[in-house]
Amino acid sequence: MIQKTLKSAGHDLAEPTFQLRVLNTPVAGSTHYLPKFRAKLAEANLYPLLPTGIDIFQVNVGKLCNQTCRHCHVDAGPDRREVMQRDTMELCLEALRHSSIPTVDITGGAPEMNPHFRWFVEQVHSMGRHVIVRCNLTIITANKQYGTLPQFFADNGVHIVSSLPFYQQRNTDRQRGDGVFERSVQALHMLNAIGYGQEGSGLELDLVYNPAGAFFPGPQASLESDFRRELQKHHGIAFNKLYVITNMPISRFLEYLIDSGNYSDYMEKLVNSFNPAAAAGVMCRNTISVSWDGYLYDCDFNQMLDLPVAAHAPRHIRDFDVELLAARTIATDQHCYGCTAGSGSSCTGATA
Amino acid sequence: MQNTYYNPADLKKFGDIAEFQPELAKKFFDYYGQVFAEGALTAREKSLIALAVAHAVQCPYCIDAYTTDTLEKGVTEEQMMEAVHVAAAIRGGASLVHGVQMMNKAKALTM
Ligand code: SF4
Numbered sequence A: 001m002i003q004k005t006l007k008s009a010g011h012d013l014a015e016p017t018f019q020l021r022v023l024n025t026p027v028a029g030s031t032h033y034l035p036k037f038r039a040k041l042a043e044a045n046l047y048p049l050l051p052t053g054i055d056i057f058q059v060n061v062g063k064l065c066n067q068t069c070r071h072c073h074v075d076a077g078p079d080r081r082e083v084m085q086r087d088t089m090e091l092c093l094e095a096l097r098h099s100s101i102p103t104v105d106i107t108g109g110a111p112e113m114n115p116h117f118r119w120f121v122e123q124v125h126s127m128g129r130h131v132i133v134r135c136n137l138t139i140i141t142a143n144k145q146y147g148t149l150p151q152f153f154a155d156n157g158v159h160i161v162s163s164l165p166f167y168q169q170r171n172t173d174r175q176r177g178d179g180v181f182e183r184s185v186q187a188l189h190m191l192n193a194i195g196y197g198q199e200g201s202g203l204e205l206d207l208v209y210n211p212a213g214a215f216f217p218g219p220q221a222s223l224e225s226d227f228r229r230e231l232q233k234h235h236g237i238a239f240n241k242l243y244v245i246t247n248m249p250i251s252r253f254l255e256y257l258i259d260s261g262n263y264s265d266y267m268e269k270l271v272n273s274f275n276p277a278a279a280a281g282v283m284c285r286n287t288i289s290v291s292w293d294g295y296l297y298d299c300d301f302n303q304m305l306d307l308p309v310a311a312h313a314p315r316h317i318r319d320f321d322v323e324l325l326a327a328r329t330i331a332t333d334q335h336c337y338g339c340t341a342g343s344g345s346s347c348t349g350a351t352a
Numbered sequence B: 001m002q003n004t005y006y007n008p009a010d011l012k013k014f015g016d017i018a019e020f021q022p023e024l025a026k027k028f029f030d031y032y033g034q035v036f037a038e039g040a041l042t043a044r045e046k047s048l049i050a051l052a053v054a055h056a057v058q059c060p061y062c063i064d065a066y067t068t069d070t071l072e073k074g075v076t077e078e079q080m081m082e083a084v085h086v087a088a089a090i091r092g093g094a095s096l097v098h099g100v101q102m103m104n105k106a107k108a109l110t111m
């Protein structure tokens, strides 16, 4: 399934302002406004939301991807042209050099499709930082050149985090496209063969589960044991941890929610499942997110919604300043309910 | 008065039964919560049993609730449908096993 991105289809929902308007108005046929996220934060004594520091430097190196998954919050796909240039990467490295942020999390799109990807990873690795790459797995099987990625990852001590919505083909392909499950299994075998996910190898391979539909993820621990048992039994695949992520009601997942008639129930359920403990642990409190063109955001979701860091903080990587950024307030809106429902949700799974 | 007996929106109002009788409602919901908690059976197993029973009692609210709940607990679609077959087999079997009673009676009445 290679479908068009919202952007190239000229869909209204490709526009961040339109998405925010949808999230801030009552659903069709109702006059009922959902409570404001900031009011919920205030009830939990968390408003304004403040950072606890910067532990993770997340770089989105572009929206280009070999897939067009139905739930994608980036609206990534083969038709996107926004890709981080080398000079912006140089600015990222410069910012890292002047800080001691321990973890660099590289995402996309399919980050490996950025022509400067390998160079960037090598540079960050040589600075002694922990490098995470959000790899969609299928890219490894896309052609011969990408087939050398597992060895490249291993050589650079890359911690791999990969989406696999389910341990069965049907549910995975419905969300990520026909044949994705099979190619993901093939890629996981290649990674396992090199030592990834194997005990004692030091090469970490974590998987990400997100529901293939308009429902919430269940408890992380029990899903992890299901994944481990089933992937081992049917495919001989090993991995380290499973992160459980709630689908964010923005971009293509928002389109799916509206088209399938699930939007209002899903939003209501997110609001009703607001958990103050999860809110206290949201990832924006220890993350800074850099876009392909060098702008700074509180998280990758805010980045996609064009909600920049607060005006009193540096807004571009060329002005990066850890202290000023640590003193900022975090920009929140109605989509933030996606991070605070139940056990919470972040790039590293549950937060509460 | 609405003109259908079942309205999906009523599921969310289940808790409202306390309006007419708070004490018993509280007892019921406390009990209900405990029944579905992790115990000798996992919460996942209990959810699957609930899905099967929902089909046996043909309660649309319960089918709605436990379809969502089993999906959230990571139950596969095959497992969900097999649970429905368990309900169907027990219901079908319960009818058929009474066939023995019918046969007994028929044999008693006929030459
Ligand atoms: S979810 Fe990931 S793999 Fe899928 S289209 Fe988006 S960026 Fe690509």
Ligand code: SF4
Pocket (backbone or CB within 6 Å): A282, A283, A284, A285, A298, A299, A300, A301, A302, A330, A331, A332, A333, A335, A336, A339
């Ligand atoms: S969406 Fe971003 S800003 Fe909002 S709570 Fe989640 S991580 Fe924080």
